[in-house]
Structure formats: C-alpha cells, structure tokens
Amino acid sequence: MANICTSAGLPRRRPCFRERKECRLWNLSTVPPYLRLIEPVKGRIIGNVAIAALSSACEFVPYLAIARVAQLSITEGVPPSDVLAMWVLVAVAGAAAGRMLFSMATGRCHYADADFRVHVRTVLIEHLGKIPLGWFNDNSSAQVKQAATDDVLNLHQSVGHAPVDVTAALLSPLIPLVYLFTVDVRFALLLVAYFVVVIGVAWPFMMRDFGPLNKRFNEAMVEVSSAAVEMVEGIAVIKTFGSRSRAGARYRAATEELAKACYVWTKRNGNAFSWVSALFSPGAMLVVLLAATLAFVANGVLPLERCVPFLVLGVGIPAGLVNLFRSIRMLQRSLQAADHLASVLNVAPLAEPERPRPAAEGPVCMEFEGVAFAYGENLPFVLQDVDVALEPGTVTALVGDSGSGKTTLARLIPRFWDPVSGSVRMNGTELPQMASGEVLSRVAVVFQDSMLLRASIADNIRLGRPGATDEQVQAAARQAQIHDRVMELPQGYDTVLGSEGSDLSGGEAQRVAIARAIVQDAPILVLDEATAHADPENETAIQKALNALAKGRTTVVIAHRLDTIVHADQILVLVGGKVVERGVHEELLAADGHYAALWRSQQGDALEKALLVEGAAMRGAAAGPQEADGEAEPNGADSRESEER
DSSP, rough: OOOOOOOOOOOOOOOHHHHHHHHHSSSSSTTTTHHTGGGHHHHHHHHHHHHHHHHHHHHHHHHHHHHHHHHHHHHSSSHHHHHHHHHHHHHHHHHHHHHHHHHHHHHHHHHHHHHHHHHHHHHHHHHHHHSOOHHHHHSSHHHHHHOOOOOOOHHEEEEEEHHHHHHHHHHHHHHHHHHHHHHHHHHHHHHHHHHHHHHHHHHHHHTTTTHHHHHHHHHHHHHHHHHHHHHHHHHHHHHHTTOOHHHHHHHHHHHHHHHHHHHHHHHHHHHHHHHHHHHHSSHHHHHHHHHHHHOOOOOTTSSSHHHHHHHHTTTTTHHHHHHHHHHHHHHHHHHHHHHHHHHHTTTTOOOSSSSOOOOOOOOEEEEEEEEESSOOOOOOEEEEEEEEEEEETTTEOOOOOOOTSHHHHHTTTTSOOOEEEEEETTTTTTTSSSOOOHHHHEEEESSSSOOOOBBBBHHHHHTOOOOHHHHHHHHHHHHHTTTTHHHTTTTGGGOTTTTTOOOOHHHHHHHHHHHHHHHOSSSSEESSSSTTTTHHHHHHHHHHHHHHHHTTTTTEEOSSSSGGSSOOEEEEEEEEEEEEEEEEEEOOOOOHHHHHHHHHHHHHHHHHHHOOOOOOHHHHHHHHHHHHHHHHHHHHHHHHHHOOO
C-alpha cells in the first residue's frame, strides 16, 4: 500500500513543571512508595516537623518551672514573690509559645495536605487516562474508588497529622527523659526499665499479625464497595426480575466479612493496648514513682528534692509513648495505602514518544500489518496475524461471532492498546510514534453504550470539540436527528442530564453521542455496534445520523446485523482473532463461507419473525371483533391469576 503520510521531526519540548514533578515522582523506583508520594510536599513536612519539635521543647518549660519551684521550696523554703513571678512568667510564656507553634505546625500540615491530595488525585486521574483499557477489565471500579478516595484519605493522616503528632509523641517523653538523666542516672534508668518491660511484653501482642489483619480489612472494604457499586449499577435489572435477595447476598456477605475482620483485629490487638494504657496511666505511674522515691529517700540514695523532678515529669512521659503507638499504627495504615496507590500508579501506561511524529493531514489511511494482541502475558491471543488496509473515504465492516476480536481490532485504531507484535499505522506513521492526543483527535468513536456526563446537553456534545460554538453544536445535533428532542427539554441545550424532566432514552442518548462525534469532525470514524440496543424508531433515526457522519470519512463498523453493511466497501470476517474472509457482500455470498452462513442464519431468523407477525395478523382478522373480545377476557383473567400467584 502506498504511503501517503509525510513525517517531520519536532523539536523536543521542554516539559512543564507538573510533568517534571511527575517524572521525579514515579521514576524513583528504588524509593519506597510512601516517600515517592509525599515528595512534592517533603520540604514543607520537614519544616513542620521542625516547628513541632520547637513546640515540644516550649511545652516542656512549664513542667520544668514547676519542678524548680518545688525543689527551691524543699531546700530554701517558699521562694520570694519576685522569684515565683519570674517562674510563673516563664511557665506561661513557654506554654503559650508551645501552643502557638503547635497550632502553626498543624495548620501548615493541613495546607500541605490539601495541596498534596489535589496533586495525588490529579496524577492518579491523569495516569488512569493513560492506562490501557485492558487493565480496567481486570480491576473493578471499587479498586479505582479505593485508590482515589480511601487511599488518599489514609494518606491524609500521614501528611495532615502525622508530622506534628509523631514529633510531639516522640519528643514529649524524650525531652523530659533526657533532662531526668541529667538529674540522676539511676532513677532515670529505673524509669526507662519500667517502660522497656511494659512495652517489650505488650508490643508483640499489639502488633501481632498487623499486616495480614490490615490487608484483610482493606480487602473487605474493597469488596463492600464493589458489591455496593454492583447493586446500584444493576438496580434496574434487579428490580425487574425480582432478585433483590440474590443481589443483596454478595453485599451482606461482604459486610459480614468486614465485621469479622474488625472483630478479629480488635480481639487480637485491643487487649494488649488496653493493658499498656492502664500501666501507663497517670495513677499507675504515680504509684510507681512514689514507691521508687520512698525507696531512694529511705535508703539514703537520693535526697527528696532530687526526686521531685521525677514525680513532676515522670507521670506525663507514658502519655507521649501511648500517643506514639497510635501514631505509628496510623503511619502503618498510611504506608499500606501508599503501597496500594503506588500499585495503581505503577501500571505501565501506553508509551509516549520523546519526539512525536505527526501524520499527514487530509484523508486518513489505516494499515494493520502482522498485528497480534493479547490482554496479558499469560493470556491467549485475541488477534493473530491481522493484515488490513483501511483506505481513505471507505467503509470497512467487521463481522464475526462474539469473542472473535472485532471490538479489539477496532479499538486498536484510537490506540486504546498497543499490539503485542506487528504495527498499526496512520498514513504511514506507527501510532506509538505519534502523540496520543493527536491520535485521539483524528478518531471519533461511537460505542454501543453511550456514556453521557452529568452536564448540559451542549457540554456533552462539546466534548468532541471543546471550543465549538453554539451554532456548531446545534448543527451537529440536527445532523444527528436529536435537535427537536433537545428543544422539548426544560432548558433546551442547557438542560443538565439527570435533572428532573431531562431523562433521555437509550436511542436518544446514542444520537447525542453521534452529535459529539459529528462536532469532533475527525477523519476516522469507529462505530461499535451503535444501533445494537435501539428500538425500530430510534434505529432509523440513528442510521440516518450515522450515514451523515460517515460521509467522506474512513469508517470502521462493527456490525451485528449484516443487512446494515451490505454496501460496505470492505467486509472482514473474523474467527478466533483471525481474518478468514474479506471482500464485498456479493463476493462473500458467492464464496459460500462463514459470512454466507451468517447471512443465511440472520435472513432465516428475520423471515421467521415476519411470518409470525403476518400469521398473528391474519388470525386476528379472521377471528372478528366478537371472538377476539371473547378470547381476550380469559387471557386477561389468566394474566391476573398469574400475577396473583
């Protein structure tokens, strides 16, 4: 086939800031996922940690002031008023500065978290748009929902709270403990020994099976979300066939598994945490510290004034340790969320060329040469050895049984996937050598299930060309045979789909999708069984719209009814992913192969239906009005009895 494409190299474009940031974020494969995710706000997190550390130091000052006043009172009697006033001012200043710095750090963390969540969700949505559609066939919408909402929410804790909370939880016991070592090493070591024994005994029980339990919990959450989505999406079918109990079985099972996961987690870890909280409570610590003080003073090891700082400061140290445990568990949840989110972000997108090559303008020729495709490394081939040429301005019909590879072949044209082997070329340029945006701009696709957004009709049509004027939108709607119906809606083209009085039938929604394709004005048109679910009235209107849309374009039609493609310039018959026959309608009938068998089968079905309709009409005419009325009553009665049963 002649190459009608001219190509020219383009200068390498300097990537924008967001692109550079994204490359830095996801190309650091040796860095743990959590660190990769927070990289855009890493500097702000470090700054907030520093402020939180200064806050903890300031909040230690009031306790130090109380300890010093108590020591002076024991050794020298009640201090003078000016000394007391000085220590009170020091305590108040330290407490005020600590609170102010803590509030500042918390606020800065939430500002950073807001930017972080916007960044992560933007990167995630952009990445999902680049992932081959085959990935979505293997992963439920609930998994995507978990990544976009649940995982980001769990990461919120690690950015919006953890930097301040972990720093405070770590330093609030560490600073006084370091100070106590300067007062007396022996008493301080005794205090540390108590902490080590309690934590050492309880820690294995608190963290027992944390990873598996958290994994079970997350999987249960995904299953609940997936079951809920399934029920909502299939509610029409469920109610129609009265299968609410069966449809709800999966959801009930999912919620029961979630409850079991929570119960096991609480039973496995909750008791240990409760014991630690009890042994580290202020009352328990006061008993331990008083016993140690009495022992030291009674045996002449330490004077009472040296024990006072331990009594003042030691009671509050365990509270920081308990908070530290909570913060660590929260961070573990965040780390697991980061792992799951990274697993989605690490799905390989379709490759983009460093130096995109443009395809020639004007009429478009598509070439498939030796194309083979499978949806996974270990999955069977869906297409094999496909050699096809789609000439400019022609109509090519894809015919075959379900699973023959028709849809897969058609969706290689807008590069929804790349072939495993072989090449797909647009005007001589291989699709992976072109920018994906340019490929998509040259291909208009009308699927059998039209996807319309919850937006105005005008905006839904304008998706094909964001800059389209109102006149262009309305002209496209007229060509698509939907203008009159739009004008019947409450707000015309400004009517938001999904609002009261704005519902469209399936056929009407399909014509809106066709109007979208018309306004796009792409040189290649892919029709994926666009009239498969239309009623006769809508099918006629849709077919007229499609005929108008296909004029002058390189058109590919996935056909389920052969009588709609008898005038196609080329018909490809696929069996098991291979093109077994090709030609025009008359040639394929004369060959008496697979296509001819399909044609005879469909024509026989159509004839049988026509004969049944004609026979029913003749019987009704022969019966006459009285007999017909007489028969109607028993039938109606039977119907009512059936309903009652």
